[in-house]
Amino acid sequence: MLLRLPAPLRRSFKRTLKATSFWQENYTILREFKHFPLVAILAIGCAMGAASFEGFSFGFLLAFLQSLVNPDAPPFHTGLGWFDQWILGVSESSTNRLYRVSALILAATWIRSGFNYLTQVYTELTQQKLVDRLRKQIFEQLQALSLGYFSKTNSGELLNTLTSEIGRLQAAFGLLSFIITRSLTLTVYVYLMFRLSWQLSIVSLTLFILLSVALSGLMTRIRQASTGVSSSNGRFTATAMEFINGIRTVQAFATQDFERRRFYKASSDVLDASMKATKGYALVRPLAEALATTVLIGMIILALTLFVTNGIMQTATLLTFLFILFRLVPALHEINGSRAAMGGFWGSLNNIRELLETENKPYLKDGHLPFSELRQAVTFKSVDFGYDSEQFVLNNINLTIKQGEMTALVGASGAGKTTLVDLIPRFYDPTRGGIFIDGVDLREFQINSLRRRFAIVSQDTFIFxxxxxxxxxxxxxxxxxxxxxxxxxxxxxxxxxxxxxxxxxxxxxxxxxxxxxxxxxxxxxxxxxxxxPDILILDEATSALDSISERLIQASLEKLAEGRTVIAIAHRLSTIIRADKVVVMEQGRVVEEGSYQELLDQRGKLWNYHQMQYEVGDRGNVGAIAEATITGATNTEQF
Ligand SMILES: Nc1ncnc2c1ncn2[C@@H]1O[C@H](COP(=O)(O)OP(=O)(O)OP(=O)(O)O)[C@@H](O)[C@H]1O
Structure with missing residues (x-):
């Protein structure tokens, strides 16, 4: 039969395991400390200094109380000859000893305060540095991810993680540093308590441990509630961003009521989730306080009846013990309160860790060859591509784009023109097949050196x-x-x-x-x-222009295009009549290829588009279109 541990021990064992996996789980965040070890060490060092001097002041307090309560008793001494002689002044009169000890308490208090100040400065600095590193790490992560990640991720939620969640994590680390520094002080208290009375110490510590275990269940629930706060915050930021960015559409479609309902709901969800978490962690402190005070009163009665009245313990020792206990209880409350509040930030930690994790995220692997220039051609060989693994939007693309030529892509909306063009500067990599520049797979080139030789003018230009x-x-x-x-x-x-x-x-x-x-x-x-650029990509570059501006820009683009490789996506056929090659796409496939006039002569897809756009009778020709364009007689209907 298996040995079955008692439930509290099992739980404590599980917690220890969890603590280990906490390190593993949060390695992505915790490893950042290696970038500023000195500040973190100084923070802990100063906290230890403060705790030690707190301990000294209690030792001196005991000496003080002894001299005060029982001046005739042998003086308090540490056993350290020179210290007892020169510092405590054991051979001096009781009044002098009282003065000395008072001065020592004062000195220890001032030094402790100095250490406390430095602890606060260094812990704050540690947090700020951590947050700074994390923000930069997230930035690097976002830079490294392929565009596919962004089309699946809500930008509002990303912004929320980068701003609010980082702020919440900073607060959480503030609490963690507080817990660490207070725990050091607690260790000194516990050491002193054991020195004063191990029996009383065991009783009181057992009671406090039980108290802590009792509060653990509550902590777990607080953590769960905190995940809800983080996700509702993310949804709220996303809704707010969408509302602000889409304000023109909202007003144009008079959807204010709909947007109001969405916004109000997102805001109420944040309120509900926060209330749920607050109710949890607000309970911890008062509950802990009430329970601890009960323990404290019990301890006083126990000590008086069992030890002092029987002469086992001196009054000065009991007073010092109780004094330490009185300091220990609020410190414990603070730690419990901080632990509870930290639980409230659990969701933020998960969010940031999730964003920084590298598994299950799409990255583009950088190549090693520097790209200098396109000499002959860009070649697509049996390229399939899908934004999702289930559905391809490009199928078996075989295409050659020659250096120095203008290649035009034509096709109905959604045919895959932009997707095809996006594969050339490696915004995405093909799912199957490969794209080659002068015979070298694109993936071999350093991405940045490749992209530097491109210029893209697209339908949705970003203006900073x-x-x-x-x-x-x-x-x-x-x-x-x-x-x-x-x-x-x-x-x-x-x-x-x-x-x-x-x-x-x-x-x-x-x-x-x-x-x-x-x-x-x-x-x-x-x-x-x-x-x-070496390669110019025009993705409906002139779509937002009136016909006069378009003609003017068309002329400048043509000048710019001279001697360069141009890949142009156009809905208006007038912009591509001079293309060396026209590629017609339909549902992710290349269905026609050739010069504009050749394709017209074939009377295939391009001819149909051409008919729709120019209505030039049943025999279109390039000269007629050029004429129509120059006189501005284009039909506005586009495909
Ligand atoms: N980021 C994306 N995530 C998922 N699917 C996408 C994404 N971008 C485009 N698609 C889909 O891929 C297909 C091809 O889109 P693409 O933008 O390449 O077509 P297009 O021919 O350039 O269209 P348009 O002329 O309207 O710009 C469409 O079905 C579209 O819905």
Missing amino acids: NTTVHDNIAYGTEGATEDDIIEVAKLANALEFIQEMPEGFDTRLGDRGVRLSGGQRQRIAIARAILRN
Whole structure:
């Protein structure tokens, strides 16, 4: 028969195991301490100093009480010859000893206060450094993750983890440092108590341990409630962010009531979850206090009846013992209260750890070859790709994009054009097959060196909340004022920039709210021109422009495209008539390839699109389209 341990022992064993796995589970966070060991060691060192001097003051207090209560009794001594002689002054009169001990208590108290101050400074510094490291770690993690992660993760929740949850974790570590420093003081108290009376110490400590065990169940529930607080906070931030970012749509669709209900519910959920957690941890302290006071009173009665009246213990010793016990009880309360409050932050710890963990997250493996330039071609060989492993959005793509040529991708919305283009700067890697640059698999190249040779102008250009100048210069080091003006001119943006109140120094607001869609795109084009890329990707680069601006920009893009490799996605056929190769896509497959005129002559898919867009009768030709474009007679219908 198996030996069955009593329940409290089993629980305590499990807790010890948990404590070990706590280290393993939270290694991602705890390992950060190695970056600032000195500050952490100083914090603990000072806490130990404070605890020791607290101990000394109690020792001196005992000497003081003895001299006061029973001046004729042999003086208190430590057994350390020089210390007793020179410091405690055992051979001096009782009055002198009283003065000396008073001075010693005072000195110990001041030194302890100094250590307490330093402990606070260093523990605060440790927390700040930890939080700083964690924020940077999260940043590195977010930088390293492939874009696939972000399309599956709510940005509001990420923001919540990076801001609120980090703040909550800082508070949790504040409490942890407090628990550690108070525990050191408690150790000194316990040591002194045992020195004074081991019997009383055993009784009182057993009672306090039982008290702690009784509170453990409550702690577990607090931790669970705290996970609820973290997730409701995440949902709230996500809802608030969506509301703010989508405010135009909300107003346009008059969905204020719907949004109000969503926002109010998210806010109430935070309230409910916090209340649940608060009810738990607010109970710990008063409960612990009431129970501990009961223990304390019991101890006094026990000590008086069993020890003092029988002469086993001196009154001064009992007084010192009780004095320490009176200090120990609030310290225990503080520790219990902090443990409970820490439980309230458990969810934050889980959130951050979850974000920092590297398993089950998509990363792009960096290659080792520096990429210098495209010399011959980018080749897709039997490429399949799916954002989810179950469903492919690109199927068996075989395609050659020649250096120096313009390749245009055409197809209905959702056909997979953007996805295909996103594979070339390695925003994603193919699920099957491979993409090769001059015969070398893309995955062999260092990602950054590869991306540096690209410029992308897309449908949703991101404008940073900084000046026009900095937005154009973004990603290109060493650009001069003249370069910036030159590219703004080429992108047909100079005129509107000069009309702005502070010209190139005008700040563009959050996401460039101070610009029209067309202006945003022209800034993006200027940014791309400045980059002087090897491969230029235009993902509906001129979609937000009116036909006059489009024609002007088309001319600058053509100039920019000269001698470069251009991959252009276009809904308006007018922008790709001069392409060297047109690739028509349908449902993730390449269905036609050839020059514009060749494809028209085939009377296939492109011909259908062409018919829809230009309505030029049953025989379209490139010359007619060029004519139609130049006269601005394009049909606005797009596919
Ligand atoms: N981040 C993503 N996560 C999951 N699915 C996606 C993601 N981006 C696109 N898709 C899906 O992949 C398919 C191809 O989308 P893609 O954007 O490549 O098409 P497209 O031809 O560029 O369309 P459009 O012309 O409208 O921009 C679509 O079915 C789309 O829903």
